Amino acid sequence: MIFKGLAHIGWVTRSWLADIGHAARLFLQLLSFAPDCLRRFGLVRDQMHFLGNYSLAIISVSGLFVGFVLGLQGYYTLQRYGSASALGLLVALSLVRELGPVVSALLFAGRAGTSLTAEIGLMKAGEQLSAMEMMAIDPVRRILAPRFWGGVLVMPILAAVFSAVGILGGWVVGVLMIGVDSGSFWGQMQSGVDVWQDVGNGVIKSLVFGITVSFVALRQGFEAQPTPEGVARATTRTVVMASLSVLALDFVLTALMFSI
Amino acid sequence: MQRSNNDIWVGLLVVIGTAAMLFLALQSANLLSLNFQPTYTVSAMFDNIGGLKKQAAVKSAGVVVGRVKEIKFDGKSYQAQVVMAIETQHQFPKDSSLKILTSGLLGEQYIGIEAGAEEKVLAEGDKVQDTQSAVVLENLISRFLYNKAAEPAAPESK
Numbered sequence: 001m002i003f004k005g006l007a008h009i010g011w012v013t014r015s016w017l018a019d020i021g022h023a024a025r026l027f028l029q030l031l032s033f034a035p036d037c038l039r040r041f042g043l044v045r046d047q048m049h050f051l052g053n054y055s056l057a058i059i060s061v062s063g064l065f066v067g068f069v070l071g072l073q074g075y076y077t078l079q080r081y082g083s084a085s086a087l088g089l090l091v092a093l094s095l096v097r098e099l100g101p102v103v104s105a106l107l108f109a110g111r112a113g114t115s116l117t118a119e120i121g122l123m124k125a126g127e128q129l130s131a132m133e134m135m136a137i138d139p140v141r142r143i144l145a146p147r148f149w150g151g152v153l154v155m156p157i158l159a160a161v162f163s164a165v166g167i168l169g170g171w172v173v174g175v176l177m178i179g180v181d182s183g184s185f186w187g188q189m190q191s192g193v194d195v196w197q198d199v200g201n202g203v204i205k206s207l208v209f210g211i212t213v214s215f216v217a218l219r220q221g222f223e224a225q226p227t228p229e230g231v232a233r234a235t236t237r238t239v240v241m242a243s244l245s246v247l248a249l250d251f252v253l254t255a256l257m258f259s260i
Numbered sequence: 261m262q263r264s265n266n267d268i269w270v271g272l273l274v275v276i277g278t279a280a281m282l283f284l285a286l287q288s289a290n291l292l293s294l295n296f297q298p299t300y301t302v303s304a305m306f307d308n309i310g311g312l313k314k315q316a317a318v319k320s321a322g323v324v325v326g327r328v329k330e331i332k333f334d335g336k337s338y339q340a341q342v343v344m345a346i347e348t349q350h351q352f353p354k355d356s357s358l359k360i361l362t363s364g365l366l367g368e369q370y371i372g373i374e375a376g377a378e379e380k381v382l383a384e385g386d387k388v389q390d391t392q393s394a395v396v397l398e399n400l401i402s403r404f405l406y407n408k409a410a411e412p413a414a415p416e417s418k
Contacts (some may be wrong), residue, residue, distance in 0.1 A: 045267065
């Protein structure tokens with residue numbers, strides 16, 4: 001009985017360590033294929049088209065509505081302290097620093113990450129990956145790496161679109177509908193938002209999130225059990241793990257970037 | 261490299277992304293307002309700088325003419341040494357005075373220059389003698405209370 005329990009603990013620890021090791025190896029492999037992907041950029045381009053262009057609609061519509069809500073809520077709170085003119089600053093800072101990178105990464109995980117996992121999981125279930133290996137084509141190089149780099153390249157673009165559309169949404173609600181002064185809306189924003197400190201760090205954040213979400217999605221698909229249930233479970237795990245790691249990483253990055 | 265229809269769409273995506281980044285950098289963060297005008301540095305000693313920070317504005321008649329470059333504590337005179345970079349196109353007389361002011365009731369602090377009357381103008385490395393410290397609320401209140409206590413007793417006690 002005791003031995004069984006100990007053996008179980010040992011087995012769980014071993015498989016956990018093996019998982020981490022395997023994930024690290026896959027990650028380094030994906031990174032090392034960067035020059036390869038540059039040489040055959042057509043593959044990456046097709047993935048950017050699939051992951052980026054088709055996510056653009058959901059990203060910009062969500063950005064618009066998040067901007068609307070920020071404009072309304074920000075106005076109600078600021079106006080109590082008689083500083084409604086700082087609305088532009090509030091909307092821009094919260095979008096550029098936090099909401100832009102984080103919310104677009106969460107949407108990206110739901111919109112694009114799941115399709116990556118399902119695609120690769122089904123390729124595995126249909127033994128297409130094994131067939132490629134038989135033909136001496138490395139599936140990591142040919143299938144996974146272009147998807148990974150496509151996702152990484154597309155994420156900052158989507159986050160920037162989200163923030164820009166969100167600021168315009170905040171402007172529509174704040175200036176056009178509520179009637180905050182347009183000059184102070186933009187003026188306060190321009191004096192309070194720093195290009196490197198705020199916009200630059202937002203771009204770094206979205207790059208990190210792009211790496212995280214694409215890697216989690218690809219690994220889940222690559223490791224999925226080659227059955228319909230296995231693919232379904234892998235897709236669910238992609239959303240859960242990608243969202244959790246994005247939020248946790250966001251805290252760490254914010255603490256690193258803005259606490260000094 | 262073969263071309264495909266996807267090129268156009270990915271190109272469009274990149275253009276939209278670049279436009280968004282430019283919008284964020286120029287419209288919301290005002291990258292272009294970083295001015296690269298030539299400046300000269302002037303320093304001054306203050307008894308108390310209050311909440312003055314690096315990069316705070318130096319204003320004359322309400323117009324920004326420079327920025328605070330450095331703030332140090334001088335261990336000999338126990339005063340704060342403030343180094344300012346003022347745009348070369350603005351010249352001020354040598355006997356100009358500096359004041360630490362606050363924009364609005366709760367706004368941030370800045371340095372105000374009031375021009376003097378002398379012929380000679382401030383040059384690189386000069387020191388401004390006439391300075392006025394930031395107003396510290398606690399000192400103001402204690403002075404007010406002290407003056408109250410020093411006043412003759414209130415009329416009803418007569």
